[in-house]
Amino acid sequence: MIDATTFRDVMSQWPSGVTVVTTLGADGSRHGMTASSFSSVSLDPPLVSICLTKTLYTHRLIRDSGVFGISVLAKDQAEVGRRFAGMEKDVASRFSGESWTTGETGVALLDSALGWFDCRLLHEYPGGDHTIFVGEVVAGRAARRSAPLLFHSRGWGQFADVLPDVATLSDGGVVGALVDAGRSEEVVEVTAGVAAAGSRVRIADLSRVRSAEEARGLVGSWAPLDAASVLVSDRRQADLALALGVGTVELVVDPGRRDQVDAALVAVDGIAARTAVHLISAFGVERLDVVLEAVQRLARAGVAEIVLPDTAGSATPLRVRALLQEAVAIARPVPLRVGLHDRDRLGLVKAIIALKSGVRHFDTTLAGLDGSVATEDLIRLLEEVDVDTPVDPGLLIELARGVRRPERDGHSTTLTTLAKNGAALIDAGGPETVGAAG
Numbered sequence: 001m002i003d004a005t006t007f008r009d010v011m012s013q014w015p016s017g018v019t020v021v022t023t024l025g026a027d028g029s030r031h032g033m034t035a036s037s038f039s040s041v042s043l044d045p046p047l048v049s050i051c052l053t054k055t056l057y058t059h060r061l062i063r064d065s066g067v068f069g070i071s072v073l074a075k076d077q078a079e080v081g082r083r084f085a086g087m088e089k090d091v092a093s094r095f096s097g098e099s100w101t102t103g104e105t106g107v108a109l110l111d112s113a114l115g116w117f118d119c120r121l122l123h124e125y126p127g128g129d130h131t132i133f134v135g136e137v138v139a140g141r142a143a144r145r146s147a148p149l150l151f152h153s154r155g156w157g158q159f160a161d162v163l164p165d166v167a168t169l170s171d172g173g174v175v176g177a178l179v180d181a182g183r184s185e186e187v188v189e190v191t192a193g194v195a196a197a198g199s200r201v202r203i204a205d206l207s208r209v210r211s212a213e214e215a216r217g218l219v220g221s222w223a224p225l226d227a228a229s230v231l232v233s234d235r236r237q238a239d240l241a242l243a244l245g246v247g248t249v250e251l252v253v254d255p256g257r258r259d260q261v262d263a264a265l266v267a268v269d270g271i272a273a274r275t276a277v278h279l280i281s282a283f284g285v286e287r288l289d290v291v292l293e294a295v296q297r298l299a300r301a302g303v304a305e306i307v308l309p310d311t312a313g314s315a316t317p318l319r320v321r322a323l324l325q326e327a328v329a330i331a332r333p334v335p336l337r338v339g340l341h342d343r344d345r346l347g348l349v350k351a352i353i354a355l356k357s358g359v360r361h362f363d364t365t366l367a368g369l370d371g372s373v374a375t376e377d378l379i380r381l382l383e384e385v386d387v388d389t390p391v392d393p394g395l396l397i398e399l400a401r402g403v404r405r406p407e408r409d410g411h412s413t414t415l416t417t418l419a420k421n422g423a424a425l426i427d428a429g430g431p432e433t434v435g436a437a438g
């Protein structure tokens, strides 16, 4: 027979998720423990199983009460896992410090878990020194979309993020930067080159345009328009641009302003599949919740993409990670596009973190002219880490060399400038917005 140590050693190589199993005492008090033996048993009827050591207090309570709850822990909840496994000293109550919902059966279910099941005990089977409890699921909730907590080799962990096979680039800044620098005469040639290299390029800002003639004047001579995007601030401008054949219209929304998100949802109705919506200052301090809510609402509306620009260069690598890990999952299947500022030369660090957080689409600027991550820098990084980009890298690098000036402008991105004076923000009827509502 196998010895206990070898048995444990082999089992420790089996990775699992981690749950907190909760149940009730005879007096209605709650009790819970960490368990990784959770398994799905049947879909119809919905059944799950857990396998508990016979001598445990929780084991006795489940048998007596006939109910149990399963809360699936997220990657940031190792401390909860430790506490419910009795590994934390001096814990008055395993439940304190967390928010709990009471299920139909009366058990406590962890609000911040990835999801939970509320179960009634249906069967129990002997399993050596354990008992296999099978529960019928009476209620469940997928509460959060994030990465799970894992347990492997007696340690807590999480999924190592894999890099994608392919990432796409679009240039949202070169035109604004050239115009701001008084180099408008270079715009047509540069943008045509960027498009020819296979990258989408924002060719104009239509956020002040009021007539079809004006719109035509700004984008008319440019081809191929389907590879281009334009900035708009209302539906009328979006319709004008799309009628001219522009591939994508870009709206800019402050996610902190619910009225602007509402206005964007109205504006994209019927044209969502050709609309990219920017959420300005997405990486700002204390913005996580409003940004995630806006991402969720826009994703439900089926917009072509949601763009998270590091408008003011305020993103730190950790904030990029915190937002993107959640936002990518919430937006799915709508792709997220991320525009990163190169402040303190941290742009590529943040780009790697974005890639590892599941981002596949980037807004960059040729030669980093507006302070964003330079297109050619990101291309080199992607080459180094074996991520394909459907662009002609040689052509973009050559174009970048052509537009680069000796001094690198570390200041505003076009969006920053626009956001500062409110010009391009979607018209939500507020006093500081411009343009007629479409």
Ligand SMILES: Cc1cc2nc3c(=O)[nH]c(=O)nc-3n(C[C@H](O)[C@H](O)[C@H](O)COP(=O)(O)O)c2cc1C
Pocket: 018, 032, 033, 034, 035, 036, 037, 038, 051, 052, 053, 056, 057, 058, 059, 081, 084, 085, 086, 151
């Ligand atoms: C990651 C992890 C997974 C665990 N999974 C189980 C399990 O599936 N079944 C079990 O009986 N104990 C499991 N344990 C051990 C219990 O959590 C631990 O014995 C707990 O203190 C029992 O609580 P109780 O004595 O209050 O009932 C696990 C511990 C850890 C750290």
